[in-house]
Amino acid sequence: MTLLSLQDLSVVLDTPEGPATVLDRVSFDLAAGESLGIVGESGCGKSMTALAVMGLLPDAARCTGRIDFEGRDLLALDEQALCALRGRCIAMVFQEPMTALNPVKSIGYQVAEGLRWHLGLGRGEAAARAVKLLDRVGLPQPRFSPDLYPHQLSGGQRQRVVIAMALACDPALLIADEPTTALDVTSQAEILALIAEVTAASGMALMLITHDLAVVWQNTAAMLVMYAGAVAERGTTAEVFARMAHPYTRGLLAASPGALGDILPAGRRLATIPGQVPDPQDRPTGCVFAARCARAAADCLPRPPAERVLAPGHAVACLHPHEEETVL
Numbered sequence: 001m002t003l004l005s006l007q008d009l010s011v012v013l014d015t016p017e018g019p020a021t022v023l024d025r026v027s028f029d030l031a032a033g034e035s036l037g038i039v040g041e042s043g044c045g046k047s048m049t050a051l052a053v054m055g056l057l058p059d060a061a062r063c064t065g066r067i068d069f070e071g072r073d074l075l076a077l078d079e080q081a082l083c084a085l086r087g088r089c090i091a092m093v094f095q096e097p098m099t100a101l102n103p104v105k106s107i108g109y110q111v112a113e114g115l116r117w118h119l120g121l122g123r124g125e126a127a128a129r130a131v132k133l134l135d136r137v138g139l140p141q142p143r144f145s146p147d148l149y150p151h152q153l154s155g156g157q158r159q160r161v162v163i164a165m166a167l168a169c170d171p172a173l174l175i176a177d178e179p180t181t182a183l184d185v186t187s188q189a190e191i192l193a194l195i196a197e198v199t200a201a202s203g204m205a206l207m208l209i210t211h212d213l214a215v216v217w218q219n220t221a222a223m224l225v226m227y228a229g230a231v232a233e234r235g236t237t238a239e240v241f242a243r244m245a246h247p248y249t250r251g252l253l254a255a256s257p258g259a260l261g262d263i264l265p266a267g268r269r270l271a272t273i274p275g276q277v278p279d280p281q282d283r284p285t286g287c288v289f290a291a292r293c294a295r296a297a298a299d300c301l302p303r304p305p306a307e308r309v310l311a312p313g314h315a316v317a318c319l320h321p322h323e324e325e326t327v328l
């Protein structure tokens with residue numbers, strides 16, 4: 001059953017420099033309990049996609065298209081209805097745990113808060129449930145008392161508290177936006193494993209946003225490659241990795257650090273993708289990647305390429321895609 005469906009979602013921000021198209025006709029479906037990785041360089045619109053789903057876009061944003069969640073059009077909901085949905089049905093884990101945590105409230109209080117607000121639990125019951133949730137995310141008693149404050153924890157432990165808060169109301173969808181960027185390497189792997197484990201165990205859908213292909217490979221069944229606010233390539237993670245078709249996806253692979261670990265030979269020389277993401281105030285009329293693309297030809301310039309299906313579960317928006325298998 002489709003849980004979340006974006007149909008031709010475009011977002012234009014009014015900026016002092018003029019209108020900026022930060023999302024351009026983004027469409028995808030996410031089924032209940034499934035995992036989707038959204039990958040791309042900085043500035044490709046990954047966070048904007050997450051914020052649009054959460055109803056947290058800046059005031060200057062104008063949206064067209066649809067975002068359906070459990071059959072309801074989110075763009076048509078008022079702030080009160082969105083507030084009821086956030087945390088209860090859709091939860092989010094951000095990059096930096098301190099943005100989600102209140103430094104002057106205990107961790108037990110903060111985990112219990114959602115339970116009281118959304119589920120109407122009494123103080124005692126919410127506190128007892130908070131202790132169980134902290135245990136669930138690897139912060140057991142008595143070492144991790146609910147009376148601790150965020151500053152008494154490490155970065156990884158704080159992100160565990162944020163995950164406990166996200167799980168509190170058993171939402172249908174968890175959005176994790178670069179959840180490990182602020183953490184050391186060991187904690188990164190642990191937190192990603194925890195997110196994958198808790199979402200799978202509770203049948204929660206996961207939208208995992210990252211700039212790192214390795215994170216997608218290891219944690220999500222399906223993936224979406226975004227470039228300059230548009231979808232460049234999509235499919236099951238296995239299918240896309242086997243035959244990366246978009247030159248941008250191949251560029252991301254070539255630029256991936258050794259973090260691809262098991263699937264990339266150690267010591268491989270890293271390439272960078274020349275050039276930069278176009279300015280959202282000044283998007284080209286044709287393929288947005290053409291200026292950086294070694295395969296670009298004259299037919300890429302007049303209009304953006306329509307997406308085409310390469311195989312069941314694999315599509316690309318490119319007129320000159322790679323057809324050969326990916327060499328990892």
Ligand SMILES: Nc1ncnc2c1ncn2[C@@H]1O[C@H](COP(=O)(O)OP(=O)(O)OP(=O)(O)O)[C@@H](O)[C@H]1O
Pocket residue numbers: 013015020022040041042043044045046047048049058211280
């Ligand atoms: N408040 C804002 N006003 C104007 N432009 C913005 C604003 N927030 C983001 N943008 C622009 O929107 C585009 C998409 O940004 P977004 O944050 O979604 O990218 P991202 O892929 O998540 O990158 P990152 O990995 O750096 O978070 C970028 O060009 C960014 O400069």
